[in-house]
Amino acid sequence: MRRIIWLVPLLLLFACRQEKPxxxxxxxxxxxxxxxxxxxxxxxxxxxxxxxxxxxxxxxxxxxxxxxxxxxxxxxxxxxxxxxxxxxxxxxxxxxxxxxxxxxxxxxxxxxxxxxxxxxxxxxxxxxxxxxxxxxSSLVVYYNRDLFAAAGIDEPGDDWTWDDFLAAAKALTLDKDGDGTTDQFGVGVEPSLYRIAPFVWQNGGRIVDDPTYPTQLGLTRLPSLQALQWFVDLQTVHGVAPNRLEEAAIDSETRFVQGTTAMYLNSRRGTPTYRESAAFDWDIAPLPRGQQAAGILHxxxxxxxxxxxxxxxxxxxxxxxxxxxxxxxxxxxxxxxxxxxxxxxxxxxxxxxxxxxxxxxxxDTIPDLQMVPLISTWEEIESTASEEIERAFFGDITAEEAAILARDRTEEYFTLGVRP
Amino acid sequence: MNRDYDRRLRLLLLPYAAGIGLLFVLPALMSFALAFFRYDSLSAPRFAGLVNFSLVRTDSLFNLSVVNTLALVLLPAPLRVFGAFLAALLARGGRLRHLLRAAVFLPSAIPATAFALAWLWILNPLYGPLNRLLASLSLATPGWLADAQWARPGLALAVLWLVGEGFLVCLAALYDVPRDLEDAAAVDGAGAWAILRHVLLPFLAPVILLLMARDAVLLLQESFTLTWLLTGGGPYYATYTLPQFIYEAAFDRLDFGMASAALWALYAVTGLILALVYTIARQWQIGMSEEEFLL
Known part of the structure; x- marks a missing residue:
């Protein structure tokens, strides 16, 4: 009984708190x-x-x-x-x-x-x-200023290009102790549809066939495919980004925060974490441009x-x-x-x-921002397409195979999707 | 007296029976009904006959998930029971038995998430202790969870350590073996192997079979926590199992009808495995009456 009496004030307290919405x-x-x-x-x-x-x-x-x-x-x-x-x-x-x-x-x-x-x-x-x-927010390039200075290369300008980006990435990819494994990567990026989209747009391509009424993915078309190929080559040809095992061992964002990846592509979301955890000087640059400037809305x-x-x-x-x-x-x-x-x-x-x-x-890049199409099944479209893009990025299939697989596997989601 | 005791026992079981009925049996039956409806929980269910079952049957991911699930049950389950038996045999006596018992049981006492995180580290392809060990022995270092070929063996390796409950049951059963029998066998000139083969194993056979059935059923579902945390079903569906298919159908796509149909496929697989074990037990005519075995 005494124990129950103890509960009364607690209950009262609870009751009082519940009065407020x-x-x-x-x-x-x-x-x-x-x-x-x-x-x-x-x-x-x-x-x-x-x-x-x-x-x-x-x-x-x-x-x-x-x-x-x-x-x-x-x-x-x-x-x-x-x-x-x-x-x-x-x-x-x-x-x-x-x-x-x-x-x-x-x-x-x-x-x-x-x-x-x-x-x-x-x-x-x-x-x-x-x-x-x-x-x-939008996708930008976070970069480690200390690593740029150590490599003796210029920091990214406001109008840098894909070639500038690749050149910097190559110069920043290092095997410091000469044991044949890369100790420092130039780039870290999540291989997903959301990440490649701005590069596709920059190359004059489309991620879907018709942005106003999308019915299938558009990565198989030439300008889109070229952009996907360029993106995939970063890993498969140039090796400036971690391969599958290296990424599984330590993911790219952790590598960036640890100071062993020089550039990391992320939205504004990364800023609070990097402010708190990065023990080096860092800054951001816009995405490098292709044929035209384009960014992606987050x-x-x-x-x-x-x-x-x-x-x-x-x-x-x-x-x-x-x-x-x-x-x-x-x-x-x-x-x-x-x-x-x-x-x-x-x-x-x-x-x-x-x-x-x-x-x-x-x-400054707000005028160049584009958005992904609005469709109720976009989440499924994006995650399915990203599975194939990831496979291409890690060299399991070619960019073209990924584009075709992504298109075919997402087809039913475009059929099921509700548009505004 | 005895009847009164039985009644009291049943009374004690009542809360559990009620809980199991309310939380497991009833939802399972409801999900069976749901399997015949298209239902997204937001609009009213629509009767669809066998549509969900044919959707599931023709879904290539479903078929893949069944194969993966079976692969993650058929090999680890016997190995786990065998491991539990061996460990119990070793921990039966000797000076280190307390330490050994604690060591065998510990992995089963760790929360599944902590266990999974530990294995993420152990199986890290570049920095994990396992691959470092393999490298120092000049052996090949597989990519484990990051490699489509090695992800399933990696998972099986982790699962093998969870033998705690089976170990306890085996240990208790071993203590039930009359010492006289072993002594008599030893007097007749039986070595350790012969004692194991002709005395201990026949005695423990029912327990081992029961454990095997339990382990298979448990693995069918338990694999979900580990695969979800260790691989998320990847790389590229290499460890995509039936429980994950059901979970994603229900809670990602809100397709409760299809999820229910797949769930009953899981029950069917479970039933088949149990039937198999039961048939073997009948064939062997293991030294128990049928009634006892069912209990």
């Missing part, structure tokens, strides 16, 4: 990124004492999508989820998100014109803005679940997160290239005291 919010990312969202939630709760935000963090973005899909299937989705624009159509096609366009129009805090237009476009489904974009947004109980409370958090104050907090962590033009141009993002010094690259 609790809004659940799910994010993905590395530990360093998670800290940014903790700060965001703390700032919101300090200003809005009547709402509790419960933050859930899933480290891997693949697990994140599975978790989210399962939560929706079980009827218990988080009220707010942070989601990449490639993954939104799968959920939007099933009507699982509350379109936020009308909320945005009613807001006194943020307006459509405050955002870079491509970010709103990438989250538009059936003519309506579904989620509120948080960032406008954008995440706050999405509101259609099943959320307290949509107004949840919207207040989304509005806060995308207000200049909210975006400034996350931008300071290094995680985002803010989608609000004013914050992106501010010192919160362009802080000269924080790495990378050339953060402006993200903003």
């Amino acid at each position: 609790v809004v659940s919010f799910m994010v993905f990312g590395d530990p360093a990124e998670y800290a940014a969202y903790e700060a965001l939630v703390a700032a919101f709760e300090a200003e809005n004492t009547d709402i509790d935000i419960s933050l859930t963090h899933i480290p891997s973005s693949k697990d994140y999508r599975t978790k989210l899909a399962t939560d929706f299937a079980a009827g218990t989705p988080p009220d707010i989820a942070l989601l990449n624009y490639r993954r939104v159509p799968g959920f939007a096609a099933a009507g699982q998100f509350e379109p936020l366009g009308p909320y945005l129009d009613r807001s006194d805090v943020i307006q459509r014109a405050d955002f870079y237009p491509i970010t709103l476009d990438s989250f538009t489904w059936q003519g309506e803005v579904v989620c509120i974009p948080q960032n406008i 954008s995440d947004a706050y999405c509101l679940s259609a099943a959320a109980k307290n949509k107004d409370a949840a919207w207040r958090f989304i509005e806060f997160a995308n207000s200049p104050t909210g975006q400034t907090i996350v931008a300071r962590s290094g995680r985002t290239v803010p989608s609000l033009i004013a914050v992106a141009e501010s010192e919160a993002f362009l802080d000269p005291a924080a790495r990378p010094a050339r953060s402006r690259v993200f903003l």
Whole structure:
């Protein structure tokens, strides 16, 4: 009996806590990124004492999508989820998100014109803005300045080319002790459809046959295939990137952070982790250009679940997160290239005291950004195609075989896919 | 008295029986019904007859996953039971028996994720201790989990160490062998091998068979945790197993109908393996009544 009495104050405490609306919010990312969202939630709760935000963090973005899909299937989705624009159509096609366009129009805090237009476009489904974009990131080249200096080569310029890139990569690939194995690699890159896409565009190719109404992958066409071939050659011909065993032994991103890979291709996402863990001087450069300049949009947004109980409370958090104050907090962590033009141009993002010094690259390349097509089955298309691209990158099959296999294996997903 | 005791035993079992019924049997039966529907959990299920089964049967990934699953059961299961038996034999007596028992049981007591991480390190193609050892002996160093040819042997190698439960059962069974029998055999001039062959093995045969069945069933499902963490089914589907097919169908593609059909294929494979073991047991007419064996 005495033991039960102990429970009473606890229960009371619990009951009191439950009075406030609790809004659940799910994010993905590395530990360093998670800290940014903790700060965001703390700032919101300090200003809005009547709402509790419960933050859930899933480290891997693949697990994140599975978790989210399962939560929706079980009827218990988080009220707010942070989601990449490639993954939104799968959920939007099933009507699982509350379109936020009308909320945005009613807001006194943020307006459509405050955002870079491509970010709103990438989250538009059936003519309506579904989620509120948080960032406008893109693929860039992170490079180790110390290794460039040690090799005595110039750092990448703003208009460097594929040839410059390859020359630098070759000069930075070293067998230091002469034992026949490479100790330092010039490049690290994940062999996936998402990574090769900008190179395909730069060569005048297409990743799908028709960007407005995609019906199959377009990697088999000549300009696309040439770009894929160039990408694959980095590993199979030039050996400037780790082979399959070397990549399995230590992955390229870890090698970059350890200082044994000179250039690593990643979006803004890598910045918080490299700030925290890289013990050398590093910076970023734009992607090298091919026949033309092209970049790939990486954008995440706050999405509101259609099943959320307290949509107004949840919207207040989304509005806060995308207000200049909210975006400034996350931008300071290094995680985002803010989608609000004013914050992106501010010192919160362009802080000269924080790495990378050339953060402006993200903003200067915005006019060249393209996005992958919006289709509900894009996730499956991308992961299936990437399996073949990876095999080509590690020399199991040719680039052309990969392009054909990727096209054929993804065909049914284009048939099943729902388009906006 | 005895009946009363039996009733009490049944009463004690009731919570477990209820739990198993509610958490395993009922969902299994429901999944059987689901196998005849197209269902994505977001819209209402649509009756589809045998469509899911024919979808599964014609799916090349499904067929590949069945082959991979069987490969990861057929070789490791007998090896594991044999290993458990040998270890029990060694740990039965001697001064180091306590240490030996702890060592054999330890891998089974480690959480599966920690065990998997340890093996990721052991099997690291360039920096892992195993390949360093092989290299120092001037032997070939396979790419293990990164190599399509070697990924399955690598997984099997990791799985072989999880013999803890089988080991305990074997050890208990060995202690049940009357000492007199061994002594009598020794007096008749039997060596260690003859004792093992003619005294211990016949005594333990039912236990070993039972363990074999249990191990095969366990491996069919247990392989999921390890493959998921060690290889994710790769490289290029070399270790893609049936549980992963079911998991991805259900939770990546939200195709619960197809996942249920594949799940019942897994049950069918499990049933076949059990039937095989049961038939062998009947053939051998192992020294137990049928009733006892079923228990």
